[in-house]
Amino acid sequence: MKIDGGCHCGHIAYEAEVDPAKVLICHCTDCQTLSGSAFRTVAFTEPGTFKVRSGELKIYLKTAESGNKRQQSFCPECGTPIFSTSPDDAPDKVHSLRVGSIRQRDTLIPKRQSWVRSSQRWLGGMPSLPGSERG
Ligand SMILES: [Zn+2]
């Protein structure tokens, strides 16, 4: 599926192809911190299809407990997280796109969850919380 997206301030724009069957929710504590939210929703690109159309991303190299390194890329102007990927320059690498930055995000429905053991306990009760249509 062809998608496009960008950051909140408009500095970064990109396009890619993703597999809608592999959209994932990650509850790991790194995703909680790096997203500033309870969990992160990720869509994986088809290898080598991610292209930046405009802007230049800022990179933060994250080292996991295992020693594994991941490149976290975000807009240097507004901080919107855009993707993570391996720190090498392989032309066929996969980018883990942050679904909130994808214009077609309403059609990308999560199909599985990872790191459920660190998920926030209140998530299951969300449908019963009082809500308002706006604001
Ligand atoms: Zn921005």
Ligand SMILES: [Zn+2]
């Ligand atoms: Zn995670």
